[in-house]
Amino acid sequence: MKRNVFGAVIVAGGLALFTSVAGFADYTTGPAAKAAIATCASTVVLTDPATLTGEAATEATALNAETTAGLGEITAEANSSIDEAVAETTDEDGAKDATALSAQLTEIVADACKAIANLKAEYDAAIAELKAESAQVKQPEVEKQDVEKPETETRDAESNRSEKSGSDSEGND
Numbered sequence: 001m002k003r004n005v006f007g008a009v010i011v012a013g014g015l016a017l018f019t020s021v022a023g024f025a026d027y028t029t030g031p032a033a034k035a036a037i038a039t040c041a042s043t044v045v046l047t048d049p050a051t052l053t054g055e056a057a058t059e060a061t062a063l064n065a066e067t068t069a070g071l072g073e074i075t076a077e078a079n080s081s082i083d084e085a086v087a088e089t090t091d092e093d094g095a096k097d098a099t100a101l102s103a104q105l106t107e108i109v110a111d112a113c114k115a116i117a118n119l120k121a122e123y124d125a126a127i128a129e130l131k132a133e134s135a136q137v138k139q140p141e142v143e144k145q146d147v148e149k150p151e152t153e154t155r156d157a158e159s160n161r162s163e164k165s166g167s168d169s170e171g172n173d
Helices: 003-024 030-041 054-087 098-135 153-171
Strands: none
Touching (some): 030 098
16 A cells, blocks of 8 residues: 555544544533644644755745645634634523534534644645655756767778779779
């Protein structure tokens, strides 16, 4: 099994396990839901670009920045959704049922963790590709050049003799 496929299977298995456990989770408060999202985000481990060389290191640095920004966006959006859900519990219409709030917070956490897992899988695949590319040693292409063989003295002498002998035979006719 290739490493990328194996990694994807592990991520998918972890996501399935988390989702099944999250289904039993009871996030009745905003801080508990936010903590769960922070835990999901902490599973993303960025590769040190120094372990790569040349262009791959530069691309890994950019990929790390993009992934960090993506994690920040997912977390911020989820935290905003959590704050809205909790704020709605003290609506003018009355208090929201605690069970409904818990279900809504659980869904927000599950969605955020799924987005984080997808981002992590994409990141891991991109890093694996960079590592594979940097491991391949690219051989410079060598152009074949047409090389003319230099005339040697022996060839020149032979051709001069044949010309001389040819002219001698012409005169003897």
